[in-house]
Amino acid sequence: MNLRQDRSPNETDIRALYDALLEAYGPQNWWPGDGPFEVIVGAILTQNTSWTNVEKALEALKSAGLWSIGALHETPLDRLAGTIRSSGYYNQKARKLKTFAELVEAEYAGNLARFLALPLVDLRPELLAVWGIGEETADDIVLYAAGHASFVIDGYTRRIVDRLGWRVDGEAYGDYQALFSDRLPADARLFNEYHALIVRHAADVCRPTPVCEGCVLLATCPTGVERIRR
Ligand code: SF4
Structure with missing residues (x-):
């Protein structure tokens, strides 16, 4: 249930949400991956599946010796797809991995660090x-692999923003992103932690059916107040 109040949050509201989540859950120490290559592969594989399934696919890639830009580039598509089968949508995801590897091979001589060294204004496009x-995947990579301040928006973020009754000037990804980017300093560490905390809160408490009783955001959440009242 979404009881939007069409109230535009100010900088204090955006900061207060972060502070409340950080106090409740502590630092999340993201990304749950080891180094930029793993972050990128994980960001592509995590679309529409659980992280547990991603981890199985990551291990399968490592075991198969497909753990480099060069290996992703050279391996036949069907073999790559079979290796990442546990991640779901494996044919599409294999094609994405190969297309990404082809870009780095063709334009950056296979040098991932050189690619990630691009400034934000070039890397994201x-x-x-x-x-x-x-x-979402691009910002995962920009933020967690390259360390640039680009706020990640996902379904969890939209859910929490909507339930808090915050007005967003549209439904597009960029509209939700601007809600945070326009009210926070461009600080990659802050954006990193903020997104991780949102994911934690949405996974543990503000689920599809939210557990509002005891939620740290209840006092400022019209959806939660209404649910408790009923
Ligand atoms: S009070 Fe309920 S709806 Fe609001 S943020 Fe907490 S869990 Fe979500």
């Missing part, structure tokens, strides 16, 4: 031009 990489 480069990623969005890769077949199958959308804004």
